[in-house]
Amino acid sequence: MADVWEGWERRAKPPTLFRRFTFERYAQTREFLDALAAAGNACGLHPQNINFGTTYVNVTLEAADSSRLSPAEEAFARQIAALAQAQAGTGR
Amino acid sequence: MADVWEGWERRAKPPTLFRRFTFERYAQTREFLDALAAAGNACGLHPQNINFGTTYVNVTLEAADSSRLSPAEEAFARQIAALAQAQAGTGR
Numbered sequence: 001m002a003d004v005w006e007g008w009e010r011r012a013k014p015p016t017l018f019r020r021f022t023f024e025r026y027a028q029t030r031e032f033l034d035a036l037a038a039a040g041n042a043c044g045l046h047p048q049n050i051n052f053g054t055t056y057v058n059v060t061l062e063a064a065d066s067s068r069l070s071p072a073e074e075a076f077a078r079q080i081a082a083l084a085q086a087q088a089g090t091g092r
Numbered sequence: 093m094a095d096v097w098e099g100w101e102r103r104a105k106p107p108t109l110f111r112r113f114t115f116e117r118y119a120q121t122r123e124f125l126d127a128l129a130a131a132g133n134a135c136g137l138h139p140q141n142i143n144f145g146t147t148y149v150n151v152t153l154e155a156a157d158s159s160r161l162s163p164a165e166e167a168f169a170r171q172i173a174a175l176a177q178a179q180a181g182t183g184r
Contacts, residue, residue, distance in 0.1 A: 030129060048146075050143075050145075051142070051144075052143075053139075054138055
């Protein structure tokens, strides 16, 4: 029986991590965004997308390696969550 | 003939301005974002939403008054475009 997938190349979408953080006030949102940018510069990683308004920040991290998130990327995700918590942010 | 709209209140959606700016490098995107935040603090206005990745920033301004953008909001929009241009950003 012929392989129906012959000629096709399987490609996994790059794994991503997404998280929404909410804050009480714009000042906290701003502090978090600045801390996130500084942390990203320090480790050379930047979220694939950040979407924010005055009291929320949606963060999307995408694996550079298309098969899995690296330990550095996972550590960055943990650091981002800790930075949000430092601004009393609620991640959900 | 009865007015079929009696009892209804007409509400226009708040007018919004949307613009996408693109940059050559993350450093320029970052400079633009920082300048935008500083400009917003200076005039007390903040975009309703900012969506960015390493080389693009999508900005949405929403009128606080639901009927029209104020002169201050329009001036803020012009200032944002000028800040992007200062980072060689392309607004389209």
